[in-house]
Amino acid sequence: xxxxxxxxxxxxxxPSRADAGQATSHPPDPKRWLALTVIAIAQLMVxxxxxxxxxxxxxxxxxxxxxxxxxxxxxxxxxLAFGGLLLLGGRIADFAGRKRMLLIGLAxxxxxxxxxGVAQNAGMLFAARALQGVFGALLAPAALSLITxxxxxxxxxxxxxxxxxxxxxGGAAIGLILGGLLTQYLDWRWCxxxxxxxxxxxxxxxxxIVRESKAEGDTKYDIPGAVLSTAGLVTLVYGFxxxxxxxxxxxxxxxxxxxxxxxxxxxxxxxxxxxxxxLPMRVVLQRNRGGSYLTSVTLGAGxxxxxxxxTYYFQGTLQYSPLKSGVxxxxxxxxxxxTAGLGSAILPKVGPxxxxxxxxxxATGGMLWLTQLKADSSYPKxxxxxxxxxxxxxxxxxxxxxxxxxxxxxxHDAGVASAMINTSQQVGGSLGVAVLNTVFTxxxxxxxxxxxxxxxxxxxxxAIHGYNVAFTVSAILLAVSAVITFVMIRRDKTNSVAAxxxxxxx
Numbered sequence: 409x410x411x412x413x414x415x416x417x418x419x420x421x422x423p424s425r426a427d428a429g430q431a432t433s434h435p436p437d438p439k440r441w442l443a444l445t446v447i448a449i450a451q452l453m454v455x456x457x458x459x460x461x462x463x464x465x466x467x468x469x470x471x472x473x474x475x476x477x478x479x480x481x482x483x484x485x486x487x488l489a490f491g492g493l494l495l496l497g498g499r500i501a502d503f504a505g506r507k508r509m510l511l512i513g514l515a516x517x518x519x520x521x522x523x524x525g526v527a528q529n530a531g532m533l534f535a536a537r538a539l540q541g542v543f544g545a546l547l548a549p550a551a552l553s554l555i556t557x558x559x560x561x562x563x564x565x566x567x568x569x570x571x572x573x574x575x576x577x578g579g580a581a582i583g584l585i586l587g588g589l590l591t592q593y594l595d596w597r598w599c600x601x602x603x604x605x606x607x608x609x610x611x612x613x614x615x616x617i618v619r620e621s622k623a624e625g626d627t628k629y630d631i632p633g634a635v636l637s638t639a640g641l642v643t644l645v646y647g648f649x650x651x652x653x654x655x656x657x658x659x660x661x662x663x664x665x666x667x668x669x670x671x672x673x674x675x676x677x678x679x680x681x682x683x684x685x686x687l688p689m690r691v692v693l694q695r696n697r698g699g700s701y702l703t704s705v706t707l708g709a710g711x712x713x714x715x716x717x718x719t720y721y722f723q724g725t726l727q728y729s730p731l732k733s734g735v736x737x738x739x740x741x742x743x744x745x746x747t748a749g750l751g752s753a754i755l756p757k758v759g760p761x762x763x764x765x766x767x768x769x770x771a772t773g774g775m776l777w778l779t780q781l782k783a784d785s786s787y788p789k790x791x792x793x794x795x796x797x798x799x800x801x802x803x804x805x806x807x808x809x810x811x812x813x814x815x816x817x818x819x820h821d822a823g824v825a826s827a828m829i830n831t832s833q834q835v836g837g838s839l840g841v842a843v844l845n846t847v848f849t850x851x852x853x854x855x856x857x858x859x860x861x862x863x864x865x866x867x868x869x870x871a872i873h874g875y876n877v878a879f880t881v882s883a884i885l886l887a888v889s890a891v892i893t894f895v896m897i898r899r900d901k902t903n904s905v906a907a908x909x910x911x912x913x914x
């Protein structure tokens with residue numbers, strides 16, 4: 409929910425003051441509010457897709473005979489492609505044309521959704537989800553950039569980003585309910601197929617309404633950097649998958665980890681030497697910004713693990729329907745939205761370090777609360793308080809994150825600095841799901857072996873044991889976030905263009 413909100417700040421922050429002055433000299437687009445409607449529809453599709461699929465995962469896994477070790481690819485195939493290609497996608501949209509990339513992104517997302525909706529096996533579904541991520545990486549930055557260039561007056565632009573933020577926050581909650589409805593009353597496949605009419609409507613409206621715009625100047629792309637970073641992350645996640653299947657010390661697992669290290673080291677070398685790097689190292693090496701991105705990774709890892717296992721706990725252990733599972737998450741969504749509103753008023757008084765550290769500790773406490781899960785745990789007594797505490801903690805981290813990630817950044821780096829928040833959260837979520845699913849699978853297998861074999865009772869109790877072990881690791885990841893923020897984040901009083909232009913919309 410905060411991913412798109414965080415990235416939204418980049419489009420407000422990216423233009424220089426000179427550019428802003430030039431932009432306001434032109435008459436405003438008379439169709440700008442209609443254009444915002446089109447952009448909002450496109451954004452709603454991307455936001456809905458994430459939460460809809462979460463609710464549909466148990467049904468999709470059963471229908472396509474997806475193994476416990478491989479099920480995480482339903483999530484990570486999308487998040488890795490999206491997060492890994494987001495920075496490149498933003499540059500392509502700027503240079504090739506933002507409206508053009510919006511249309512291509514919408515059409516490609518619909519096509520990928522259709523392939524996923526008719527998937528006949530696990531590989532086809534994973535490939536479709538990865539393809540959704542590729543086109544999402546074109547679609548999301550194009551939509552954000554279009555808001556920036558379409559709304560040239562400061563107050564109107566802030567209002568437009570307010571609408572965008574509301575879609576990003578509220579859309580996630582809508583997705584939970586819609587995913588439950590579609591899965592329960594139609595079929596899990598409709599959680600993907602529903603994107604087709606939404607994309608068609610957005611394309612039909614965008615062609616006559618949205619104006620084309622491009623960035624001028626140098627248009628070179630860092631293709632080697634994009635390939636190396638994405639390949640390195642995919643290899644790393646696949647290594648965790650093989651660890652669940654073959655063991656942590658198997659030759660294949662160790663080889664994949666080694667290859668991933670080589671690819672990611674090569675990515676850093678390429679970025680240092682490139683004249684047009686995808687990720688300039690100066691962006692991540694500053695203390696506050698580096699701390700913000702590390703925090704995004706660990707927070708994303710801990711939170712995505714919670715969503716994965718609670719969905720299976722709700723539907724598999726408590727026998728909730730898909731719709732009831734979606735409703736069970738609503739307090740978490742509401743908690744983030746409400747706390748974010750309050751947190752933006754508190755932030756100037758306490759500073760980002762205090763708010764983020766306390767928030768990460770609260771999230772850790774909520775996750776530790778979930779380690780008490782049993783086969784018959786009460787939702788009101790155990791699960792609900794844990795979700796609310798986690799939501800409050802997460803929001804306290806997310807609210808300052810946009811400003812600290814832009815701390816002291818030069819204007820020409822503001823776009824990549826803010827986009828890195830989204831990228832780091834997506835990558836963190838991908839790695840978290842992979843690691844935690846491997847931890848869960850290993851814990852379940854060990855429990856069954858230690859307790860006399862795969863009887864129905866042992867399998868049920870083994871799953872509960874696996875959830876608790878996974879939640880313990882999630883709590884450790886969130887506690888690491890608290891340490892990172894306490895050690896690295898400092899109040900930055902520099903009034904940079906980027907930081908000063910940032911608008912809180914969450």
